Amino acid sequence: MPLVAIILGSKSDLDVMEECSNTLERLGISHETHVISAHRTPDSVRQFALDAPSRGFEVIIAAAGMAAHLPGIVAAWSALPVIGVPIGKSGMGGLDSLLAIAQMPPGVPVACMAVNGARNAALYAAAVLALKHEPVRDALANYREEQAGT
């Protein structure tokens, strides 16, 4: 059963977020990617967030550009950890999304990555999962060792 759901506001976010799915693959973490928009298909976002725990997801990564309400809306409908990735394709270079994701109202947190921070979103999801899943803990430790060149 996939542990991580990656949801994107648009197909146009796929190229940036490929690094996220590649990193999850490398760590051996099962995941699924879905395109659902907070603005174009809001009912689908709500239903997805409500169903996520019973489908076995333990972390949701939500990536969106411009207003970037997607991670916030998901966090409103689900108590699962939500990691937001601002996509930097707007005329404002992603600053709009970054601030929208970072400035969630108190009580509804979203872990905000850097603009286009797809790889770190995967690694942060891995860190959350590593608390409970030993194979993920080992894979993450290996990744960190390789990264350090040890």
Ligand code: RP5
């Ligand atoms: C956001 O609007 C999406 O996440 C995307 O980054 C941006 C543009 O979407 P498209 O017009 O390319 O579908 O909701």
